[in-house]
Amino acid sequence: MENKIKVAVMGATGAVGQVFMWMLSDHPWFELAYCTASAARVGQKYASTVHWVMPFEMPEAIKDIDVKEFNFDAMKEAGVKIVFSALPAAVAMEAEPQLRARGFYVFSNAAAMRYDQDVPILIPDTNVEQLDLIRTQGYPQTGFCVTNANCVTTGLAMALAPLRKFGIKTITINSYQSVSGAGYPGLSSFDITDNCIPFIKGEEEKIEKEVKKILSINPDVYAYTVRVPVMFGHLETVWLDFEQDVECDEIVKAWNEFKECQDLPSTPKQPIVYSPESTFPQPKYAFWGNPKGMVVYTGRLKKKNGKIGFCLLVNNIVKGAAGGSIQNAEAFVSRFLNR
Ligand SMILES: NC(=O)c1ccc[n+]([C@@H]2O[C@H](COP(=O)([O-])OP(=O)(O)OC[C@H]3O[C@@H](n4cnc5c(N)ncnc54)[C@H](OP(=O)(O)O)[C@@H]3O)[C@@H](O)[C@H]2O)c1
Known part of the structure; x- marks a missing residue:
């Protein structure tokens, strides 16, 4: 795809975050433009701070990415449209509605917003039509949040x-x-x-x-x-x-x-x-x-x-978490952006 869509990963150093970083390191539609972790890691290179637990090597393409602070303006400046969240639920509960309100398209693994009536729990193989709930959240005038299941x-x-x-x-x-x-x-x-x-x-x-x-x-x-x-x-x-x-x-x-x-x-x-x-x-x-x-x-x-x-x-961490979220974002792009 020409003009890949820029994406961010929040909670990039956790178990789910690592799968996001791996799968997005070479994605045909998405370009990894921003990643965050907890405050202590800000400013460090990804490879030097993460405790890599995947059963295969870390891709070269993500090793030198800087871990950045959670900052809406900096994310906008980096051209980020889609935000993948691998945050703990309590942190997501605060961060995700704010991201949505600022126009980001949030695809989350956290349980924080799963049970809101207008937030789909999406598995595109089974219920892709529930993506249309993003319109109830205000899309395309606003951002939205789509979750994946436990x-x-x-x-x-x-x-x-x-x-x-x-x-x-x-x-x-x-x-x-x-x-x-x-x-x-x-x-x-x-x-x-x-x-x-x-x-x-x-x-x-x-x-x-x-x-x-x-x-x-x-x-x-x-x-x-x-x-x-x-x-x-x-x-x-x-x-x-x-x-x-x-x-x-x-x-x-x-x-x-x-x-x-x-x-x-x-x-x-x-x-x-x-x-x-x-x-x-x-x-x-x-x-x-x-x-x-x-x-x-x-x-x-x-x-x-x-x-x-x-x-x-x-x-659990691929189809059941990060991979499922990426698939959800792909379903959104295919259904709403006609790519
Ligand atoms: N593991 C699974 O199989 C699975 C499956 C489905 C859904 N989920 C959900 O996915 C989310 C992530 O799970 P996980 O297993 O990857 O958790 P995890 O390994 O504990 O990772 C949490 C991530 O969030 C970051 N973080 C923690 N506190 C933060 C704060 N106050 N501000 C900013 N970043 C913060 C951590 O950064 P540091 O490394 O710097 O601490 C880390 O990158 C959770 O909501 C979980 O319930 C997990």
Whole structure:
């Protein structure tokens, strides 16, 4: 694309921020023009201050970028239009409405604005039409905020989107969530090494609220969320009750035929990949696929007493966070700027 759109990353040194920096280092539509972290890092080169936790090398293109202060005027002067937020929710709660009011297009990972009625929780593969809510926020006269879902919900909503047509009555979900989901430095190694923690604050409530808002459905949801000693990728086991009798091969067919948003650079050709392999999927495949980490993997499909059960794997920091946000911005550009 000629004239790439200039973008900023807020919270660029955190777990999600690092994925933004990596994916934006060579993006066909977006140019990384500005990045921020907490005050102590301002003025330092990115590579010299970040504690890089990705399982691959830092791209050369981002190493010498200066970490800057959060300053609206400086961002405007740098030509920034789109702001990607990987801020903690409490910081986002203040910063994001201010960015929107100053005309920036904000794509956020934080929960701060997710439940506002006029703010979409967007997963373009499943509910791209909800992008139109930005007009209710005042776009094109003002800026806007678009959020992505909690990382567990993203994987769940992806796997359920093609199954909505069967009438989902109840969802029972258990998650096995990696430590990167708690950010960096996150949990104490003393707490998580050789251990599992069957409580993640607020997570079960988020899943229930968000899956309903994203998919516009109203099933009963029963969730347990567990932190496990794995670096990347959230595994989920799911049981579903449907309004009609559904066979496993119909579920596989629905997943295989799910191929929306192919025109966006960050959307895989096959967004949901199912395998009948008995030990599939596993968190060690979290960075598989093209683009890396954007595919949701499903497996262990079975039917018992009319219920359908399966496993899924979502990369929590890519599809479930920064990659999902970038895909949201691509969907906006494609739908509203006709690029
Ligand atoms: N991790 C996931 O899997 C995941 C998935 C979906 C959504 N999210 C959401 O995404 C957001 C970021 O998560 P994360 O896991 O990347 O967190 P994180 O690793 O703790 O990173 C937070 C980032 O925000 C910066 N920051 C902290 N306090 C700040 C302040 N007062 N002013 C400016 N910058 C500040 C940090 O800078 P310093 O490095 O300088 O402290 C860092 O760059 C959170 O809202 C989280 O809930 C996370």
